[in-house]
Amino acid sequence: xxxxxxxxxxxxxxxxxxxxxxxxxxxxxxxxxxxxxxxxxxxxxxxxxxxxxxxxxxxxxxxxxxxxxxxxxxxxxxxxxxxxxxx
Numbered sequence: 837x838x839x840x841x842x843x844x845x846x847x848x849x850x851x852x853x854x855x856x857x858x859x860x861x862x863x864x865x866x867x868x869x870x871x872x873x874x875x876x877x878x879x880x881x882x883x884x885x886x887x888x889x890x891x892x893x894x895x896x897x898x899x900x901x902x903x904x905x906x907x908x909x910x911x912x913x914x915x916x917x918x919x920x921x922x923x
Contacts, residue, residue: 847911849886851896854910856884858903873902 840846859869859880866884870877875895882888900907 847913848883848888848890850913851910852884852886853914854912855880855899855903858905858910859884862903869899869902873898 855869859866864872866880867877869875870880873880879888883891896910897907900910903910
């Protein structure tokens with residue numbers, strides 16, 4: 837599911853991609869991230885694949901801690917999408 841940048845759910849799209857990026861950077865599977873963060877593999881898969889549309893800041897915080905990355909890095913929008921839509 838794709839969202840327009842003006843849609844408030846758009847943020848979940850690139851956060852999921854950023855979580856996948858940092859997970860793979862650690863060489864982890866979705867199963868390993870799920871185990872370390874105490875979530876189900878399906879929950880992680882849904883976040884990464886933009887199926888699960890909402891999750892809490894607490895979830896984002898926990899994933900950042902487990903991935904050993906500053907939380908703000910999970911919230912950085914890719915530059916190519918910023919230039920597609922002018923707000």
